[in-house]
Every structure is written in structure tokens, then in C-alpha cells.
Amino acid sequence: MILRDLLRVLGSADRRDGRNLTQEEAHRAFLTILDGEESEIRIGAFLIALRWKGVTVDEVIGFARAARERASIPCQGVAGLVCVCPPHDGYDLTPPLEVAAGLVAAGAGAKVLLVIDRGVPPKRGVTGAHVLEQLGAPMSWDPAEAERNVATTGFGAIAAPGMLPALLGLRRVRGDVGVRTPLSTVEKLIVPASAALLLGSNSGPVLGLAAGTMAGLGHTSGIAIQGVGGGVIPSLTRRTRGVEVAGVHQVPLSVEPADFGLDCPENPELPMYGPPEEGQGPGDNPALVRAAGLMTEGVLKGESNPARHATLLGAAIILKAARRVPTLAEGVDLAMKSLESGAARAVLAKLKS
Numbered sequence: 434m435i436l437r438d439l440l441r442v443l444g445s446a447d448r449r450d451g452r453n454l455t456q457e458e459a460h461r462a463f464l465t466i467l468d469g470e471e472s473e474i475r476i477g478a479f480l481i482a483l484r485w486k487g488v489t490v491d492e493v494i495g496f497a498r499a500a501r502e503r504a505s506i507p508c509q510g511v512a513g514l515v516c517v518c519p520p521h522d523g524y525d526l527t528p529p530l531e532v533a534a535g536l537v538a539a540g541a542g543a544k545v546l547l548v549i550d551r552g553v554p555p556k557r558g559v560t561g562a563h564v565l566e567q568l569g570a571p572m573s574w575d576p577a578e579a580e581r582n583v584a585t586t587g588f589g590a591i592a593a594p595g596m597l598p599a600l601l602g603l604r605r606v607r608g609d610v611g612v613r614t615p616l617s618t619v620e621k622l623i624v625p626a627s628a629a630l631l632l633g634s635n636s637g638p639v640l641g642l643a644a645g646t647m648a649g650l651g652h653t654s655g656i657a658i659q660g661v662g663g664g665v666i667p668s669l670t671r672r673t674r675g676v677e678v679a680g681v682h683q684v685p686l687s688v689e690p691a692d693f694g695l696d697c698p699e700n701p702e703l704p705m706y707g708p709p710e711e712g713q714g715p716g717d718n719p720a721l722v723r724a725a726g727l728m729t730e731g732v733l734k735g736e737s738n739p740a741r742h743a744t745l746l747g748a749a750i751i752l753k754a755a756r757r758v759p760t761l762a763e764g765v766d767l768a769m770k771s772l773e774s775g776a777a778r779a780v781l782a783k784l785k786s
Contacts, residue, residue: 459495480614497622504597507580515755518621521550523558527662534747539587540776547590554608557714567726570784630655644676669697701740
């Protein structure tokens with residue numbers, strides 16, 4: 434009955450005595466959800482109440498702490514690890530180039546763990562999981578396998594529900610709610626406490642929330658960035674804003690593609706598609722999924738196009754978050770060497786072997 438009590442704490446539209454949850458209240462609430470102690474109706478009402486109110490840093494930290502306690506997280510204590518955390522509900526027009534960027538960064542010497550999923554409602558968009566399947570190197574559902582991949586190739590991809598199976602049980606609620614809720618943030622934070630983070634963030638005031646949450650969870654290195662479609666890949670057509678967590682400091686970060694000769698009149702896009710059938714989304718469209726895979730293959734093979742430019746910028750951001758390079762310019766140079774030397778393709782080949 435914890436959620437029923439906390440719904441009263443949150444208040445309603447006709448009450449003025451509502452308040453934010455404390456970190457401990459949020460932690461306890463999410464534990465009851467993950468442990469199956471609450472009804473779907475009450476969970477949905479709780480998530481909508483939080484979305485209506487606006488979630489706080491303390492609330493997200495409390496939820497993330499609970500998720501981490503119940504999860505089997507790979508790569509605990511792995512030195513130099515960077516976790517790349519794009520939106521798990523995917524994209525409708527934006528290709529998930531975080532896979533290409535992660536392979537390029539791994540080819541440049543980083544240890545990359547991509548935390549992803551596929552088919553998450555309400556969007557059910559195209560994700561890095563779809564791309565990896567197209568490349569013949571599917572994401573892992575087994576944390577031990579993901580950890581071995583990072584150790585042997587420098588790159589691993591783990592399904593969030595593989596670490597925390599209770600997420601699967603929340604999919605119907607998410608589909609019924611029909612909008613993004615704090616779950617969309619929490620699932621990206623199921624990572625080792627010792628890792629650096631690259632966290633995709635939507636536009637607007639939530640950038641500070643993402644950076645504050647990282648710092649509050651004890652991460653001393655990471656970047657929250659407002660990439661295209663709420664992902665981790667910067668725009669090629671304009672400046673992309675971010676915040677870097679460096680020790681106890683939070684430093685504004687600005688990514689200007691023209692500074693690196695990577696600006697383009699348009700960002701890479703997936704082809705247009707017709708209205709999906711009820712209950713489906715872009716990720717259920719085989720043509721879109723195939724197009725996303727072919728785009729990533731083209732980048733790794735050396736095709737020169739906007740997708741390549743975006744991948745280089747994304748890889749540079751990963752390398753900076755991992756503290757492999759002090760500046761984005763050096764990150765772009767290192768990423769270019771990884772791509773042109775075939776090191777990124779070698780990482781993929783090793784994953785598939």
C-alpha cells in the first residue's frame with residue numbers, strides 16, 4: 434500500500450499541500466513496484482502523478498538506487514569503463530548511431546558498455562538493439578556474457594531487462610500510460626556505480642536533472658547531452674548542449690560540429706514510413722530496421738556521409754566521457770583513426786566470432 438500513501442503525498446490538481454518525495458520515499462516506492470507488490474492501476478497512477486508534478490533529482494536517485502539493488506549489473510569495478518545510455522524506447526526518424534560510435538570508441542581503446550533495449554512502449558522505436566541484430570552481433574541478455582565481451586573486445590551491449598527482469602513486467606503499464614514517465618530515465622541508470630556515463634537527455638530543463646542525478650549517484654565522470662532525438666549523438670546542424678561531470682564539478686559542454694569540420698545541412702535520417710498498426714511502432718517495421726543496420730555498416734566500411742560525421746562526433750563524446758581524451762578535438766582525431774584504420778570493424782568482427 435506504499436504507493437497509495439505516496440499518491441496522497443504527491444497531491445492532486447485541486448490540492449495545494451502536495452510535495453516532492455524524499456529520496457528514501459522514492460527508493461521505497463520503486464522497490465515495491467519492482468517486487469510486484471503494487472497493482473498495475475496504482476503503478477500507472479503513480480507514474481502519471483510524477484510526470485504531472487515533474488520529477489526531482491532526489492526522486493530519480495531514489496528510483497535508480499532501488500533498480501540497482503535489484504539488478505545484476507555487469508562490469509562492476511572495471512577500470513576505465515564508460516556506459517553509453519541512449520533512450521530505450523528508440524527513435525522514429527533518427528538512426529541509432531550509438532552502436533557505430535561505441536564500436537569506433539572501442540577501436541580507439543575505450544571500454545564501452547551500451548545499455549539498451551528494444552520494443553519499449555509507448556514509442557517502440559528503432560534502437561541500437563535492432564542495429565546489432567542486423568550486424569550479426571546481438572545485444573546480450575546475460576550480464577556475464579556482456580562483461581566477457583567488454584573484456585575481450587572493448588565493447589559490450591546489455592539489455593536492461595537482462596539485468597532487471599522486472600522491467601518486462603512494467604511494459605503493459607507503460608503502453609497503457611502512453612507517455613514517457615520517470616521509468617525512461619531510470620532504466621538508463623542501471624549501470625555500475627564506478628563507471629563513467631554518457632547519458633542521452635531530451636531538450637529543455639532536464640539536462641541539469643540528468644547531470645545532477647549522475648553526480649548524486651556517485652559518478653565522478655560523465656556527460657549528459659541533449660543529442661538528436663534525446664540520444665547521445667550530437668546534431669550536425671546546430672550546437673548541442675551538454676553538461677560534463679568531472680569530480681565534484683558540473684561543467685557546461687557545447688558541441689559545435691563546424692569546429693571539427695563535421696557540420697552538415699541535415700542530420701542523418703531513417704526513411705519515412707507509413708502509419709504503424711495499432712500497438713506497433715517504428716521498431717516493428719523491418720524496412721526501417723534494415724535501413725538502420727545498413728547505415729551503420731556503411732559508416733564502418735568508410736562511406737563518407739552525414740552518418741559518418743555524426744558517428745565521429747558521438748565517438749569523440751564517448752572518449753571524452755571515458756577520459757581517454759581531454760578535448761573533443763582530440764576525441765574526433767582518435768575516432769577518425771579508429772574508423773580509417775579498420776580498428777572499429779575489427780571490434781565488430783571479434784564480437785561476431
